Amino acid sequence: MAPMGIRLSPLGIVVFCLLGLGVIYHLYSGVISNRIAAFKQGDIVDLRDLLAISVEAAVLGGKEVKRIRDDNELEERSKGKTKEGANEKLTLGDLNSHRKMFNLIKNTFPYLQVNSEEHDDEGVQETSVWNRVIPNDIRAVVTSSKEVPAGSVTVWIDPLDATQEYTENLRQYVTTMVCVAVNGDPVIGVIHKPFTGYTAWAMVGSGSNVAARDSYNEKALQVIVSRSHAGKVKEFVAAALGNDTVVIPAGGAGYKVLSLLNPSDEKDDKADIYIHTTFIKKWDICAGNAILKALGGHMTTLKGEEIDYRGSPANSGGLLASINTDHEALVEKLSSPDKEKGR
Ligand SMILES: Nc1ncnc2c1ncn2[C@@H]1O[C@H](COP(=O)(O)O)[C@@H](OP(=O)(O)O)[C@H]1O
Numbered sequence: 001m002a003p004m005g006i007r008l009s010p011l012g013i014v015v016f017c018l019l020g021l022g023v024i025y026h027l028y029s030g031v032i033s034n035r036i037a038a039f040k041q042g043d044i045v046d047l048r049d050l051l052a053i054s055v056e057a058a059v060l061g062g063k064e065v066k067r068i069r070d071d072n073e074l075e076e077r078s079k080g081k082t083k084e085g086a087n088e089k090l091t092l093g094d095l096n097s098h099r100k101m102f103n104l105i106k107n108t109f110p111y112l113q114v115n116s117e118e119h120d121d122e123g124v125q126e127t128s129v130w131n132r133v134i135p136n137d138i139r140a141v142v143t144s145s146k147e148v149p150a151g152s153v154t155v156w157i158d159p160l161d162a163t164q165e166y167t168e169n170l171r172q173y174v175t176t177m178v179c180v181a182v183n184g185d186p187v188i189g190v191i192h193k194p195f196t197g198y199t200a201w202a203m204v205g206s207g208s209n210v211a212a213r214d215s216y217n218e219k220a221l222q223v224i225v226s227r228s229h230a231g232k233v234k235e236f237v238a239a240a241l242g243n244d245t246v247v248i249p250a251g252g253a254g255y256k257v258l259s260l261l262n263p264s265d266e267k268d269d270k271a272d273i274y275i276h277t278t279f280i281k282k283w284d285i286c287a288g289n290a291i292l293k294a295l296g297g298h299m300t301t302l303k304g305e306e307i308d309y310r311g312s313p314a315n316s317g318g319l320l321a322s323i324n325t326d327h328e329a330l331v332e333k334l335s336s337p338d339k340e341k342g343r
């Protein structure tokens with residue numbers, strides 16, 4: 001007997017509970033099924049997953065890069081000429097690394113926009129899929145998931161950066177790179193050195209496994225620049241920053257960004273800023289941009305404009321990269337009209 005003289009029949013309780021469950025199901029089934037459908041269709045991706053797969057892709061590609069160099073089976077050919085007339089080389093290292101990196105990401109996240117420097121005319125089937133294991137070092141820094149709409153993501157892959165130097169067996173300059181941009185902003189950057197096994201990664205707003213150096217020499221800057229696509233960068237630097245400025249020519253956009261950070265190898269160059277004056281592509285620079293941004297640094301065009309990592313791969317405004325240095329003051333020095341003549 002229930003209190004206040006109301007008698008509850010067992011059948012009534014069952015019907016009441018079923019009705020209640022029906023209401024709850026009606027209210028939430030749409031939400032739950034939409035969520036499941038969203039994951040199935042790939043409407044949502046977790047940036048921590050993308051960081052982990054980016055590291056895996058860079059390492060996987062790097063193994064091909066190293067193996068082909070060690071075996072001396074480069075099968076070097078030309079893709080044509082850059083705007084400035086330099087020979088754009090393609091090797092089996094670039095191509096095989098592309099196949100590994102691109103397919104790992106595409107097989108796992110088929111709905112993502114992935115832009116690689118290379119493409120595969122032969123359509124070699126790579127069936128590898130990411131095992132969805134997030135390494136402990138990433139889990140320790142990026143402690144929770146961070147979901148974004150898949151449609152907002154653009155992935156940029158450079159399967160082998162510093163191909164010119166790779167063909168000259170200047171191994172220290174070679175990297176593989178992956179970058180994830182969200183709405184055009186560089187958010188995840190991975191730069192891997194295949195010949196030492198070192199990998200630098202960072203996620204803006206979450207952390208990194210690499211740090212800035214303790215100090216930078218703002219008074220007497222050491223400027224790292226291209227050795228094989230230099231254009232008139234030396235004249236440009238001298239005109240803007242003074243004839244005494246030390247210029248360090250080096251291969252690879254990935255290598256040059258790493259030279260601004262805590263070195264992984266004492267033999268590597270240490271520079272204060274990185275300047276590039278000729279044309280360059282977004283797969284060359286996006287990963288470095290994301291890492292610098294995550295560490296509080298900057299990578300912009302020479303005029304100080306942010307680079308939008310969507311759409312066309314071209315970046316024609318040159319490049320200025322710095323960390324713990326007054327970036328705006330540098331832009332000011334580089335942008336005055338009389339300095340333009342150096343470009
Ligand atoms: N003027 C230019 N046009 C096209 N690509 C350029 C370029 N200058 C530099 N790059 C690319 O940017 C990367 C770094 O160049 P550098 O070593 O000269 O600084 C290289 O990438 P890849 O080796 O991936 O092709 C190179 O091809």
Ligand SMILES: [Mg+2]
Pocket residue numbers: 158160161162253283284
């Ligand atoms: Mg490159």
Ligand SMILES: [Mg+2]
Pocket residue numbers: 094117158159160161162163
């Ligand atoms: Mg490349």
Ligand SMILES: [Mg+2]
Pocket residue numbers: 088089117163
């Ligand atoms: Mg190339």
